[in-house]
Amino acid sequence: MPEESLLRAALDRVIDPELRRPITELGMVESVHADAAGTVDLAVLLTIAGCPLRETITADATAELSVVPGVTAVNVTLKVMSTEQREQLKEMLRGPGGQRGIPFNEPNSLTKVYAVASGKGGVGKSSVTVNLACALAAQGLRVGIVDADVHGFSVPSLMGITQAPTRMDDMILPPVAHGVKVISIGMFVDGNQPVAWRGPMLHRALEQFLTDVYFGDLDALFLDLPPGTGDIAISVAQLLPKAKILVVTTPQSAAAEVAERAGSIATQTGQSLAGVVENMSYLELEDGQKLEVFGNGGGESLxxxxxxxxxxxxxxxGKIPLQVSLREGADSGMPVVLSQPATAAARELEKIAASLAAQPRGLSGRSLGVSVK
Incomplete structure (x- = not known):
């Protein structure tokens, strides 16, 4: 008969796809036992009845239990948490009392927050955002994306996400793709329906993304901002004052001039700048020559x-070249840093991601636990 301790140890390796923590730690294992013939009966408590990843949890649990010595068969029964159990889970995730708030503003938060901005549309800001996020996630970091471009949301398609977020009472669990947790208004509208909202509603949507969506303990959070210096840029400065602005431009001097406004907002909001990324820098021809389609020097001058x-x-x-593979990755929902990591664009994006990962985290306001005797 398989030992129950070994069965529990196997279930420690089953990770909830949304919360990214072991199901044993989350209180999702109601019971597990085996009979003399080696048949294991497992009862799993789902957070909600319509959990979209119930089959994934079932398959992962079955796979882990099947390798335990003595196990001949696995039967998984799916149940649903009671209201009290969900409240206990939310309190465990959010802390005592399950308090709502923006966790990235807490003094003890070590999450690096990057607001990816541009002066105008069409410079590849969203593609840069998802590739940087996936590059960091591939290095083992815990990464999230907030698609703050409410009117022009595109991150779900760039990440290949079709799954809707899971609602657990007043808590929203974001879908995970390529190891990155993602939330977007596009996950809450039908089809390609436009979102015609004014400033106050835009601010409320962004605030809800930051308070109600459970990202967990992240190493980095990227916000894909709409172009320009409008309502969302101001809301980000108010809601996430410690966010660093990452400005994306093209080499064209006109684009760089417009992008300067998106970066200069930092002087008014008190935010800092993480740096500048020049996209569409050049097109490499078959003979190895570089064709500067949009001119040159825009990134340096900005x-x-x-x-x-x-x-x-x-x-x-960094300066990211024009490449067909970059566009193909965006269309297929598989960012180029994952689909074709050996290409010039992917290598440059990896270099930019590494520089962001190396930027120091602020310790202002944190208790270092040091006392003077």
Missing amino acids: AARLSASTGTQVPLL
């Missing part, structure tokens, strides 16, 4: 102007 206007050194983090 970084220099932002350094002068903010009084801090704003680096040019």
Whole structure:
């Protein structure tokens, strides 16, 4: 007969796809036992009745239990948590009392928050966002994306996400793709329906994403902002004052001039700048020559102007070339850093991601646990 301790140890390796923690830790295992013939009966408590990943949990639990010595068969019964059990789970996730708030503003939060901005649309800001997030996740970091471009949301399709978020009372569990937790208004509308909202509703939507969506303990959070310096940019400054602005531009001087406005907002909001990313820098021809379709120097000049206007050194983090594979990855929902990591664009994105990961985290307001005797 398989030992129950070994069965429990196997279930410790079953990770909830949404909460990204073992189902044993989350209180989802109601019971597990085996008979003399080696048949294991497992009862799993789902957070909600219509859990979209119930089959994944069943398959993962069956696979882990099947390798335990003596197990000949596995029967999984799916049940649903009671209201009291869900409240206990939410309190465990959110802390004592299950308090709502923006966890990334807490003094003890070590999450690096990057607001990816641009002066105008069409510079590839969203593609840069998802590739940087996936590059960091591939390194083993815990990463999330908030698609803050409510009117022009595109992150779900760029990440290949068709699954809707799971609602657990007043808590929203974001879908996970390529190891990245993602939330977008596009997950709450039917088809390609437009979202015609004004400032107050935009602010409330962003606030709800940051308070009601459970991201867990992240290493990095990316916000894909709409172009320009409108309502969402102001709301981000109010809701996430410690967020660093990452400005995306193209080499064209006109685009760089417009992008300067998106970066210069930091002087008014008190935010800092993470750096500048130049996208669509050049097109590499078959003979190895580089065709500068949109000119050159836009990224360098933007970084220099932002350094002068903010009084801090704003680096040019990288120059991403034009590549068909970058567009193909966006269309297929498989970012190029994952689908074709050996390409020039993927390597440059990996370099930018590494530079963001290396940026120090602020310790302002945190207790270091040091006492003077």
